[in-house]
Amino acid sequence: MTSENLTQLRNRIDEINDQLLDLLNERTALVEAIGREKDKQGLKKYDPIREQQIIEKLREKNQGPLTDEMLIHVFKEIFKVSVKLQEEKSHKKGLLVSRKNKLEDTVIDVQGDMIGDGEPTFVFGPCSVESKEQMERVAKNLSEKGLKYIRGGAFKPRTSPYDFQGLGIEGLKMMSEAAKKYGLRVVSEIMDAGDLEAALPYVDVIQIGARNMQNFSLLKALGHINKPVLLKRGLSATIEEFVNAAEYIAMHGNPNVMLCERGIRTYEKATRNTLDISAVPILKRETHLPVFVDITHSTGRKDILLPIAKAALAVGADGIMAEVHPNPMLALSDANQQMSLEEFDLFYKKLRN
Numbered sequence: 001m002t003s004e005n006l007t008q009l010r011n012r013i014d015e016i017n018d019q020l021l022d023l024l025n026e027r028t029a030l031v032e033a034i035g036r037e038k039d040k041q042g043l044k045k046y047d048p049i050r051e052q053q054i055i056e057k058l059r060e061k062n063q064g065p066l067t068d069e070m071l072i073h074v075f076k077e078i079f080k081v082s083v084k085l086q087e088e089k090s091h092k093k094g095l096l097v098s099r100k101n102k103l104e105d106t107v108i109d110v111q112g113d114m115i116g117d118g119e120p121t122f123v124f125g126p127c128s129v130e131s132k133e134q135m136e137r138v139a140k141n142l143s144e145k146g147l148k149y150i151r152g153g154a155f156k157p158r159t160s161p162y163d164f165q166g167l168g169i170e171g172l173k174m175m176s177e178a179a180k181k182y183g184l185r186v187v188s189e190i191m192d193a194g195d196l197e198a199a200l201p202y203v204d205v206i207q208i209g210a211r212n213m214q215n216f217s218l219l220k221a222l223g224h225i226n227k228p229v230l231l232k233r234g235l236s237a238t239i240e241e242f243v244n245a246a247e248y249i250a251m252h253g254n255p256n257v258m259l260c261e262r263g264i265r266t267y268e269k270a271t272r273n274t275l276d277i278s279a280v281p282i283l284k285r286e287t288h289l290p291v292f293v294d295i296t297h298s299t300g301r302k303d304i305l306l307p308i309a310k311a312a313l314a315v316g317a318d319g320i321m322a323e324v325h326p327n328p329m330l331a332l333s334d335a336n337q338q339m340s341l342e343e344f345d346l347f348y349k350k351l352r353n
């Protein structure tokens, strides 16, 4: 081959490369448009059936000298970069609650107390609000420890409809009164969007329970209020579903959302639920929201609360939630898993030392 011949052939290759480049760019623009359409329809980017069909059609048409093996290899590479591009473009938009959208941690101001600022937040109190005396005793104990929050359920999502369902707004009033007296902030669950307005004057943080994590009309309603929300992970919710539930609230206008890992359903019976401890650092990494761990519902047993609380803080939890009752054996709900005030004193002392 003369060098003149080589130059000519390479010149022709250069021309074809230019054409290929134009065609690849034209193809890539179409791939991007398809990616946007998939986003709208909620479809997955990778479509192996479509890729297979393309390859089959091309093989039928292939006259060579390109072998089928080369053809498949080249197109698989094209598909790979195309899918990657579609995924990158769609992730760039990201969720409002995603770290990709906001690098700094969200710090939530609850009546002057900052949640998520690096200092752990502790939320303790009985499973259910039962009486004024009960709330008074718990509130006093919490304030003596310098704690800032009290929890208690007034609307109770019970598995059996025959079990105690909570005292409703009257219960919230009792808790709010005790909280005011001892300078505490109130965390309480709301189950129905219809109760929000009546409850708001008595509650500083609205808790959404595991069973309502995907109650989308309730989540949307929470987007329209200006009180912080503590969203618990659903019983069988994946981390992705959990994050999307938080996005519902943020997307509808309320950015003050905290996440709470409370254990997931597995085959294990030694604990009430299986605490997904890895969810804590994953949620911290993938979202900018404060993350709590409910050590009572995840374990359902009092003998391991201390190591579990320490583990939660060690993996980066911003807060811990646990149940405390002046007389657990007489409690109207979850009698076996709530700490007595004496048990709580010891637990808290050991946790803070």
Ligand SMILES: C=C(O[C@@H]1C=C(C(=O)O)C=C[C@H]1O)C(=O)O
Pocket (backbone or CB within 6 Å): 030, 031, 034, 045, 046, 047, 048, 050, 051, 054, 078, 079, 082, 083, 086
């Ligand atoms: C462009 C699409 O998305 C992906 C990329 C493909 C391609 O590059 O041709 C084919 C299928 C999908 O894996 C599509 O679904 O059509």
